[in-house]
Amino acid sequence: MTKIWSTFSRNFAKLLEDADGHDLIINVGQEPIIKPFKAHSVILRAHSPYFRRALSKEWAKKEDGKTVFYKPNGEFILNLLTAADELILPEFIDEVQEYLVANRSLWMQENFYHVLDFAFSHETYKLLQDYYFTATFQKSLADCIPLIRFTLMTREQFREKVWPFKDILPRKMCDDVLWHFLMPDIQPSQFHPRLKTIDSKLITLKHASLIATWIDRKEGKPYKHTDIPYDFTLLMRGSRDGYSQQTLHQRCGGQAKTIMLMKIKSTEEIFGMYISNIWSNTSSARSHDSFMFSFGEGRDTKDPVLSRVRAAGYDLALSRGQERGMDELEMFKISPKT
Secondary structure: OHHHHHHHHHHHHHHHHHOOOOOEEEEEEEOOEEEEEEEOHHHHHHHOHHHHHHOOOOOOEEEOOEEEEEOOOOOOHHHHHHHHHHOOOHHHHHHHHHHHHHHOHHHHHHOHHHHHHHHOOOOOOHHHHHHHHHHHHHHHHOOOHHHOOHHHOOHHHHHHHHHHHHHHOOHHHHHHHHHHHHOOOOOOOOOOOOOOOOOOOOOOHHHHHHHHHHHOOOOOOOOOHHHOOEEEEEEEEHHHHOOOHHHHHHHHOOOOOEEEEEEEOOOOOEEEEEEOOOOOOOOEEOOOOOEEEEOOOOOOOOOOEEEEOOOOOEEOOOOOOHHHOEEEEEEEEEEEOO
16 A cells, blocks of 8 residues: 555655646746746645635636746745745744744844734744844843842732743743742842932942942953942031041041042042051051052043052042042942841
């Protein structure tokens, strides 16, 4: 029986190749370029519900005793997919979708909303739908996911609001959150505490991450905002507390590891210094671990200037600061995070 079917299949393929006894011509394309294909209507009727309707007496057109069928090409591959859907050819629908994903991903990105709307216009375009869920949405959400505090949600909130989208979320993240709900005392390592702001009118967390990097003499890239190993506790602000030497020593005296920030009124420049040793009532501080720095006008951290102390010793007298052109002064206590 297998041999009979094998012979039958070969003869059937030869019939399609030679088009002997064809009774159908399918014209594909648009003027001025149209290519005719010879076919057998009985075969198409058997394999496609569309052709059963398209080749009926109501639709079919006869020329020289042959049925002529026009199905122009679309301008884009999506039109080809639409045609496959109209012809009810499931295997061809999958083939076209696989081709789009494998070879036209750039075009799909450039026409994101058009293709996205098309992909969800028919249930049969499942491969395109999966592509947008797993590839595009995942990539778009990659920078947002770390900012969401999933572990602060209740189990009910996570189940109702997040779990339905588990297919486009990082697998490890979902596993870590589930473990957190099972063992609440364990905080997954990938979930950083919420970012704290720094109580400063002069610098941001970006500046603070650079300062922390300099304190630790860290080579390469500076600390990320989430990885700053120090707390910056405000001790004094000139516009709030005054600029006198007495105020400075009352609020900062006896403190070790402090940061002084100054904004110059005439240039808007922000200067600072890190003082590693303990403050006292003397007018100078000496330490090879101390350093001075500048953030320019402070709008960003692109071009900071760092100067480490070699011949330690510098004057810290700040009396009559405003008269000397100081627009603002801030002092911070630097302490390791616990």
